């Protein structure tokens with residue numbers, strides 16, 4: 001009897017959340033006020049990290065900027081201050097877990113308050129076939145794009161839970177939902193980041209007094225930041241699905257964060273291949289990949305990186 005009542009409640013909840021999802025496409029829910037929040041962004045000197053910093057500040061939040069590169073990080077801080085915001089910079093290699101824990105304590109000491117939003121954005125791509133590149137690059141990709149999320153979450157989530165207030169944001173990728181050729185290490189790292197994020201989100205739901213800690217998984221398609229310069233699908237398909245403008249990508253991600261949306265693919269159209277991957281036979285997906293040119297979309301990117309490395313444009317890892 002209890003089982004049947006539980007099932008009835010579960011079905012009602014399922015219908016409610018489906019209807020709420022549909023309704024939210026048409027009517028945007030109220031956005032939350034983040035003007036009192038302290039937002040930590042990793043990889044803040046890069047394309048998306050910098051834009052996230054500016055976007056959070058435009059909503060009144062203060063930002064803590066972490067990056068490996070002090071110069072690009074300072075440039076982000078300068079832009080934030082010019083925009084009237086407050087930024088605090090720290091040079092951190094997020095793969096170094098001791099440094100992550102130490103710097104987290106330092107942030108708490110320096111600012112006298114807890115980080116309430118964590119944006120795990122730092123990411124790298126080798127741009128080499130795994131057969132050609134150094135094994136170190138494969139390890140680095142996994143360490144930055146996945147392992148680092150464990151260290152930063154371990155550093156900041158306990159305080160969020162203690163205050164029952166916070167938000168963990170994971171910048172993954174559509175390549176964490178469906179893969180393509182020649183980027184095995186990158187896809188493995190992003191699938192792992194998605195798995196990490198989902199497990200964490202479930203954990204927060206099962207724990208009591210944690211309903212104030214939210215999570216958002218962001219999965220963008222190719223973004224025009226330079227990270228994947230040269231990556232290309234078939235020309236006709238590109239007309240329908242062009243590389244994303246970084247500002248648009250960050251604004252869409254912010255829209256999701258501000259309404260506590262747990263998961264967002266940018267643009268919306270990229271939910272379709274995600275569903276197709278699950279629903280269609282593998283061979284059917286492979287045929288679609290070949291038709292839209294996504295099977296070899298990374299080849300020109302890898303060629304591009306080869307040229308840039310040969311010209312000495314890329315610094316040694």
Ligand SMILES: NC(=O)C1=CN([C@@H]2O[C@H](COP(=O)(O)OP(=O)(O)OC[C@H]3O[C@@H](n4cnc5c(N)ncnc54)[C@H](OP(=O)(O)O)[C@@H]3O)[C@@H](O)[C@H]2O)C=CC1
Pocket residue numbers: 042043044045046047048049066067068069072092093094095121122123124144171172173174219220221222223224225226227228
């Ligand atoms: N660009 C794209 O097409 C897409 C990107 N993404 C993801 O979005 C995120 C941001 O990408 P994007 O802005 O394009 O890339 P960028 O390369 O412009 O920015 C990444 C930033 O992370 C920093 N970083 C790298 N390694 C570390 C480290 N060990 N510790 C601290 N900081 C580090 C980089 O510093 P440095 O410059 O010194 O290396 C850089 O400032 C990444 O996670 C990426 O995987 C997702 C989908 C598409």
Ligand SMILES: CC1=C(/C=C/C(C)=C/C=C/C(C)=C/C=O)C(C)(C)CCC1
Pocket residue numbers: 172173174175178179180220221222223228231232233237241270273289292294297
């Ligand atoms: C695989 C695939 C596609 C192409 C995806 C591409 C080109 C993604 C690039 C993503 C990047 C660069 C992410 C970085 O994190 C399509 C056309 C959606 C169709 C279905 C399968």
